[in-house]
Amino acid sequence: MISKENKILDLVSDYPQTEEIFKPYDEIIGKCVMCNHLFETVGEFSEMYGLDMEELLEKLNKAVKHSKTQA
Template sequence: MNDQKKTQITADMTLLDIVSEYPATEAVLKSYDVQAGECICCQMLFESIRQVAEHYHLDLNDLLRKLNSAAAT
């Protein structure tokens, strides 16, 4: 039996929910601030990852992969 918690950040989760539950994901979001031209967490905290990706023209699948990887550490 696997006791390890399975991390699953989905496109419909808000930034607030993600960084609250998985603090390591904040660094991933910060890494996109230059590309976005502003602090993503400051501007989109209550929006879903899907909305963030659409707003800043980010690759949603790549963003989710990076967030899930950071959350698993």
Template sequence: MSIKKDMVLLDILEKYPETEDVFHMYDERAGVCIMCSHLFDSLESVTEKYSIELDEILDKLNRAINS
């Protein structure tokens, strides 16, 4: 199983709590707590909103769940 760009953050965090640290890594870049502000948004929409490289965060999230 892997995390996909269309998944909602809440679903990712519920299924894979180990991804929380990855999301925290991007809070400073976004200027907000991503998990506090966007739990009901898709990963893709969050990355677009804050100019976060989608492939980069997907790689980090998937490594977190596979380690």
């Protein structure tokens, strides 16, 4: 299960499908997440921009769970 302590780099490395979850946040924060925030945790990233961390975690966990059921 993905938590707020997971680093973004580790997530996209271990679960490439999570990159699609982060893509829409490029427009929300006005920067490329993959270019600027790979070394932050999900919690740090959410806090930095005042994002709904629970919503982001839910999306990430759903993407990972969905890919496991497809395998």
